[in-house]
Amino acid sequence: MKKPQGRIEPYHHPAAGWGALKQVAINLIKEKVTGGDYRMLLKQNQPNGFDCPGCAWPDREHASTFEFCENGVKAVAAEATSKRVTPDFFAAHTVSELMAQSDYELEQHGRLTDPMVYDAAQDRYVPIDWNAAFELIAKHLKALDDPNRAAFYTSGRASNEAAFLYQLFVRMYGTNNFPDCSNMCHEATSRGLPGTVGIGKGTVTLDDFEHADTLLIFGQNPATNHPRMLGELRECAKRGATIVSINPLKERGLERFASPQHTLDMLSPKGVQISSVFIRPRVGGDFALIKGVAKRVIELDDEALAQGTERILDVGFIAEHTVNFDAFAADLRAESWSTIVAEAGLAVDEILKLADIYVKGKAVISTWGMGITQHKNSVATIQLLSNLMMMRGNIGRRGAGLCPVRGHSNVQGDRTVGIEEKPTQAFLDRLAKAYDFEPPREHGYDVVETIHAMLEGHVKVFIGLGGNFAIATPDTPRTFDAMRSCALTVHVTTKLNRSHLIHGQDALILPTLGRTEIDTQNGVAQGVTVEDSMSMVHISYGMNRPASANLLSEIAIVARMAHATLGSDKVDWLDLASDYAKIRDGIEQVFDGFQNYNERLKKPGGFHLGVASRDRVWKTPSGKAQFVVHGIALDTPIHRARAEHGQKLMTLMTTRSHDQYNTTIYGLDDRYRGVYGLRRVLFANREDLTMLGFEPGQHVDITSVWDDGVVRHVEDFMLVEYDIPRGCLGAYYPETNPLVPLSSVADGAGTPTSKSIPVLLSPAKSATLGADTEAHAIAA
Numbered sequence: 001m002k003k004p005q006g007r008i009e010p011y012h013h014p015a016a017g018w019g020a021l022k023q024v025a026i027n028l029i030k031e032k033v034t035g036g037d038y039r040m041l042l043k044q045n046q047p048n049g050f051d052c053p054g055c056a057w058p059d060r061e062h063a064s065t066f067e068f069c070e071n072g073v074k075a076v077a078a079e080a081t082s083k084r085v086t087p088d089f090f091a092a093h094t095v096s097e098l099m100a101q102s103d104y105e106l107e108q109h110g111r112l113t114d115p116m117v118y119d120a121a122q123d124r125y126v127p128i129d130w131n132a133a134f135e136l137i138a139k140h141l142k143a144l145d146d147p148n149r150a151a152f153y154t155s156g157r158a159s160n161e162a163a164f165l166y167q168l169f170v171r172m173y174g175t176n177n178f179p180d181c182s183n184m185c186h187e188a189t190s191r192g193l194p195g196t197v198g199i200g201k202g203t204v205t206l207d208d209f210e211h212a213d214t215l216l217i218f219g220q221n222p223a224t225n226h227p228r229m230l231g232e233l234r235e236c237a238k239r240g241a242t243i244v245s246i247n248p249l250k251e252r253g254l255e256r257f258a259s260p261q262h263t264l265d266m267l268s269p270k271g272v273q274i275s276s277v278f279i280r281p282r283v284g285g286d287f288a289l290i291k292g293v294a295k296r297v298i299e300l301d302d303e304a305l306a307q308g309t310e311r312i313l314d315v316g317f318i319a320e321h322t323v324n325f326d327a328f329a330a331d332l333r334a335e336s337w338s339t340i341v342a343e344a345g346l347a348v349d350e351i352l353k354l355a356d357i358y359v360k361g362k363a364v365i366s367t368w369g370m371g372i373t374q375h376k377n378s379v380a381t382i383q384l385l386s387n388l389m390m391m392r393g394n395i396g397r398r399g400a401g402l403c404p405v406r407g408h409s410n411v412q413g414d415r416t417v418g419i420e421e422k423p424t425q426a427f428l429d430r431l432a433k434a435y436d437f438e439p440p441r442e443h444g445y446d447v448v449e450t451i452h453a454m455l456e457g458h459v460k461v462f463i464g465l466g467g468n469f470a471i472a473t474p475d476t477p478r479t480f481d482a483m484r485s486c487a488l489t490v491h492v493t494t495k496l497n498r499s500h501l502i503h504g505q506d507a508l509i510l511p512t513l514g515r516t517e518i519d520t521q522n523g524v525a526q527g528v529t530v531e532d533s534m535s536m537v538h539i540s541y542g543m544n545r546p547a548s549a550n551l552l553s554e555i556a557i558v559a560r561m562a563h564a565t566l567g568s569d570k571v572d573w574l575d576l577a578s579d580y581a582k583i584r585d586g587i588e589q590v591f592d593g594f595q596n597y598n599e600r601l602k603k604p605g606g607f608h609l610g611v612a613s614r615d616r617v618w619k620t621p622s623g624k625a626q627f628v629v630h631g632i633a634l635d636t637p638i639h640r641a642r643a644e645h646g647q648k649l650m651t652l653m654t655t656r657s658h659d660q661y662n663t664t665i666y667g668l669d670d671r672y673r674g675v676y677g678l679r680r681v682l683f684a685n686r687e688d689l690t691m692l693g694f695e696p697g698q699h700v701d702i703t704s705v706w707d708d709g710v711v712r713h714v715e716d717f718m719l720v721e722y723d724i725p726r727g728c729l730g731a732y733y734p735e736t737n738p739l740v741p742l743s744s745v746a747d748g749a750g751t752p753t754s755k756s757i758p759v760l761l762s763p764a765k766s767a768t769l770g771a772d773t774e775a776h777a778i779a780a
């Protein structure tokens with residue numbers, strides 16, 4: 001294969017704009033989408049259309065006009081591609097051969113058309129009929145001496161109906177082993193917020209964005225990952241709202257944006273300015289920064305009290321709605337500025353500036369993404385942010401609130417309908433009553449625990465409802481060993497990916513319909529429902545012809561798996577799968593907020609699920625919003641590694657490029673960061689390069705520093721001089737996942753700490769110049 005030629009060329013235009021339109025055209029043509037019929041794009045996020053399989057950002061009224069989004073189009077084009085992976089393809093390639101291909105190449109082959117089973121004698125996947133596939137799964141599941149020896153993964157694209165049916169099947173089978181992508185994503189949000197405001201969801205809706213005067217965007221890159229959010233921020237900026245980006249990187253989309261919906265933006269070379277202020281902590285510095293801001297709020301309030309001016313704290317809200325404020329305030333007063341400054345990696349002025357902006361805001365929204373959630377202290381950071389917002393009553397008020405920005409289009413819905421390895425007893429009671437069975441009560445495994453359990457030989461069967469478990473997860477070589485130790489691995493999937501090649505003794509690839517495709521059961525077109533990041537639930541109807549006549553819907557696959565394994569005495573699985581409205585009736589029975597589910601979906605845009613904290617109802621043990629005290633941790637793995645290695649120790653964040661959707665690599669560019677045709681790049685500060693004795697363009701190997709004696713190493717990354725705080729590095733995931741130690745997780749959430757990996761650099765031992773070549777397909 002020809003080695004791609006890479007180049008680095010800083011990008012000077014606004015985000016989106018003409019570049020995005022060009023990319024859209026390129027993607028549609030490259031994928032030969034549905035034979036050139038692009039009209040389906042006009043149905044994306046429309047009341048009678050399909051929900052974009054891209055991100056979880058909500059739509060206005062489930063949009064009345066076509067909302068343009070380059071990366072939404074990429075997601076749709078990838079699914080609606082006319083390329084196919086047929087049984088002939090598998091006959092022509094052994095699994096070992098496919099292993100030599102990069103993730104980008106694997107993605108390019110197109111949609112899977114038929115169920116396949118691994119044949120060890122030939123090292124190939126060969127066709128299997130659907131019934132035989134379900135029998136094989138049933139045989140393995142029934143052979144386990146303990147249901148907890150199977151793990152059932154979910155990636156956040158699964159619909160509410162598929163997820164609900166899946167959890168019902170798995171719990172009837174007897175386990176709560178539900179590792180899901182959320183464990184690697186917003187788990188810290190889901191575990192952190194209940195401790196302060198009682199529920200692990202955001203408190204705002206799009207309406208609040210129209211009324212906010214101040215927006216704090218923590219650790220997010222919306223131009224790439226939530227492009228439709230930029231449209232919202234554009235409106236806020238035009239209204240004069242103050243938008244602050246808190247991010248070690250100055251991400252282009254938060255600087256300037258040209259909305260393809262607005263001709264004037266497109267004609268202006270500068271677009272619209274989005275963030276007016278950039279606060280740039282060091283990687284992992286947010287906790288200290290937020291603590292500094294909160295401390296300053298107390299100081300300013302003290303001054304106001306002394307001068308008899310208007311209070312800075314919302315004393316009414318604090319008195320009526322919260323507990324533990326005094327302990328919280330005492331802790332802030334006791335915190336030293338020198339610790340805050342040192343740990344945030346910011347001058348004190350920067351912290352005071354952010355505090356000033358915060359207290360001037362009458363209606364503040366804080367949003368956050370992976371820059372906050374994928375650290376050791378992410379739960380504490382999110383609780384502190386929630387507390388900062390509570391100090392001025394910025395929760396449950398119009399234009400103000402907490403806004404975690406989720407990733408997968410239905411990751412929030414999946415959790416709502418029961419994909420949860422730590423289910424509450426109340427939920428299990430309701431499930432038990434509705435379906436007349438005794439569900440397992442003990443907690444199951446999350447993602448990292450599942451990998452540990454496989455390595456220990458305990459988990460033997462892995463079933464994945466979507467996703468790419470083998471490389472989305474940390475510590476790649478160990479995860480590969482774990483997956484390969486399974487007796488059976490099963491992937492319900494749309495496209496070929498690495499996880500299908502890292503298989504158990506028996507292995508199945510079960511191809512499924514995507515959300516863009518027409519799903520007909522008993523001659524009736526079925527819709528599926530999803531919940532976005534702001535708790536809006538709506539229905540989605542596919543409109544393309546299925547990629548192959550031999551695909552089953554996810555729901556049909558789950559139902560037939562359940563039927564083969566458990567029989568249909570208690571639950572008539574096949575009947576449920578024949579009409580998805582019946583599954584929704586089940587959801588309505590088990591969960592609050594879904595009254596008249598089927599009926600309410602008829603309203604364009606669907607309905608809001610209701611989030612108690614939004615209404616200032618606090619589902620905490622105290623019945624109030626809770627201030628939580630957390631100290632600044634000074635003995636983290638990063639601190640210990642720095643103590644040992646001095647300033648050569650760097651903190652690596654792993655993020656997404658513009659041309660990828662998680663592990664799906666659409667292309668090799670990261671336009672806004674000026675990277676073309678390369679993925680094995682390492683962004684570094686100029687002064688650090690000098691200090692370490694490296695030049696931009698030089699190739700290095702990266703080794704992570706951890707105390708378990710395991711060498712974690714990736715080779716041959718090209719250094720790119722970048723505007724990033726000192727001591728910090730940036731690179732793409734999943735190429736850097738081998739560096740994330742399996743046991744390095746967020747306290748209280750179990751999320752791999754993929755945004756703060758302590759690493760050391762050394763000159764590359766084997767520089768190949770080709771940045772994304774076969775040699776780098778993956779370090780197997």
Ligand SMILES: Nc1nc2c(c(=O)[nH]1)N[C@H]1C(S)=C(S)[C@@H](COP(=O)(O)OP(=O)(O)OC[C@H]3O[C@@H](n4cnc5c(=O)[nH]c(N)nc54)[C@H](O)[C@@H]3O)O[C@H]1N2
Pocket residue numbers: 054055056071185218219220221222224225226246247248249251281282283284285286368369370371372406407408653654655656657658660661662663755
């Ligand atoms: N096109 C596209 N869309 C996507 C995805 C995709 O891969 N491609 N993925 C989807 C998914 S599952 C998710 S979860 C979201 C992810 O969307 P994001 O949350 O935007 O995820 P990342 O790209 O990982 O990076 C987040 C940002 O965090 C910053 N950051 C890193 N470390 C720190 C830190 O210590 N502090 C602060 N304040 N910032 C930091 C980085 O500079 C980067 O700008 O997007 C979803 N949407």
Ligand SMILES: Nc1nc2c(c(=O)[nH]1)N[C@H]1C(S)=C(S)[C@@H](COP(=O)(O)OP(=O)(O)OC[C@H]3O[C@@H](n4cnc5c(=O)[nH]c(N)nc54)[C@H](O)[C@@H]3O)O[C@H]1N2
Pocket residue numbers: 154155156157158181182184185186370374407408465466467468469472473492493494495496497512513514515554654655656661662663664733734736737740754755
């Ligand atoms: N180092 C590092 N690691 C990370 C992250 C990071 O920032 N840094 N981010 C983490 C985050 S936030 C997340 S969410 C995880 C993502 O982890 P996953 O959700 O496991 O990974 P994806 O890449 O989103 O999964 C893509 C695959 O899903 C399948 N697929 C696509 N559409 C459908 C569908 O409609 N149905 C079915 N059944 N399958 C489908 C396709 O086969 C595709 O290859 O990765 C995590 N890993």
Ligand SMILES: [Mo]
Pocket residue numbers: 181184185186406407408
């Ligand atoms: Mo995510």
